[in-house]
Amino acid sequence: MAHKRALEALDRTLKDHRNDSRCFVGAMILLSGDFRQTLPVIPKSTAADEINACLKSSNLWCYVKKLQLVTNMRVTLVNDTSAEEFSKQLLLIGNGRVDVEESSGLIAFPSNFCNFVSSKDELINEVFPIIDNHKNKKWLSERAILAAKNKDVNDLNFVIQNQIVGTLHTFKSIDYVTNEEEVTNYPTEFLNSLDVPGLPPHNLQLKIGSVGIMLRNLNQPKLCNGTRLVITKLMANVIHAMILKGKFKSDEVLIPRIPMISIDMPFEFKRIQFPIRLAFAMTTNKSQGQSFSVCGLNLENACFSHGQLYVACSRVGKPSALFVLAPDKKTKNIVYHKDLY
Known part of the structure; x- marks a missing residue:
């Protein structure tokens, strides 16, 4: 797109x-x-x-001559009898053809569309029932929890990582403004408090066995923005990790600290840190193009942009693999323009 x-x-x-x-x-x-x-x-x-x-x-x-694909390959590959109806329901959501309540503007999920959970803890237990099984890289690579906002993602990652047995390592970044004339306006303590989308946090907390996602291109096409990895060894100035998905699956990689500049602020500042974030849970936008065997969906904060609900629900190929936390089993489905299809 x-x-x-x-x-x-x-x-x-x-x-x-x-x-x-x-x-x-x-x-x-x-x-x-x-x-x-x-x-x-x-x-x-x-x-x-x-x-x-x-x-x-x-x-x-x-x-442009449009050639339309008609087979949902995620659904076809799982070879599940309930997957065909699941595929049709996904298209209804994606095309904005689902019924919307006039009073609230919400849609109700079909009863056979997914598995509903009642709390965040239950959602985590369904997707990561044995999180200490981090030595099984294939098991880790096939599951994730999705949410619309970074705040929900950070909260989920914190809870899940705490369930892993092991020492928690903290890596602090070096932050400074690039314009020397603005140093007095933006002290280091203020820069450290910023948690900017697209940048790692100032206090990056990791354990051996944690799942992370790359935020920058380091070694294309092997180590790129969006690559999911599992941490295998933590050192002061380098992280050892193993790639979980894709062509270079199971390859060992080294991740150094690098300088990163934020472009989403009214001023420019540089952060020197490992270009990685936790990725047991991730945002819906970051999950585009990925497939999972088990996927959780946290809709406590509803989707706020076109296509987010469709992307989140279509990461799996059968309804039994999708676990949804939604108040009253309802959520928003934002469709900007039906003529896009």
């Missing part, structure tokens, strides 16, 4: 390079995507801004 300007820039570059006015100078470009999923993230934007950033709003869309 890249911004339309990226593709338009590629089109103009090819035309300039080849001195050819044809769209993409006559080359065939293969794109893959799902407009039901979360749209391009535009900071401080409205729904209209996000729709306007989509490829369908580009002048290139008239040249």
Whole structure:
């Protein structure tokens, strides 16, 4: 779900390079995507801004020939009798075709769509019933809990990691503003208190056996932003970890401290820290493209953006593998524009 300007820039570059006015100078470009999923993230934007950033709003869309995939591969691979109905219900959610209560604006989950839990502790126990089984890397790689907001994710990760037997190691970052003239305005204590999305925390607490996720590209394509790993050894200036998913699954990697600059603040500051966060639980947006055998969904704070509910529910291939914590078994389903499909 890249911004339309990226593709338009590629089109103009090819035309300039080849001195050819044809769209993409006559080359065939293969794109893959799902407009039901979360749209391009535009900071401080409205729904209209996000729709306007989509490829369908580009002048290139008239040249696109759409080939629609009709098989849900996650559902097909599990070979479960209840999965076919689950697949149809997912599409109803993704297309915004579910019934909405006029008074509250909420939707009610179908009774056979998932397994409902009544508390956060029950959700954790269903997804991570034997968390001390961290030596089984395959078991860890196939499960996660998803939530809409970072606050819920951080709370879940704290509780789950505490269940692991072992020494808790704390790594503190070095924070400072890049503009020397602003040093007196933003003291170090203030910078340390900031927990900015996309950056690791000032106090990074880890145990051997903890699951983490990379926040920066260190060694593409092996160690990239979004790579999930399990911690195998903790040292003062380097972390030993093993990749859990993907082409480089089971490969051992070393993660050093690196400088990272925040771009989401009114001022620029640099944080030197290990580029990793806990990932027993993760945000829905971060889970795009991943598949799990068991998935939990915390909807105490409802989804706030287009496609988040669809993405969260579609990480598994059968209803028995999805555990949902939702007040009164209801939640919001935000659909910006049905014509996107």
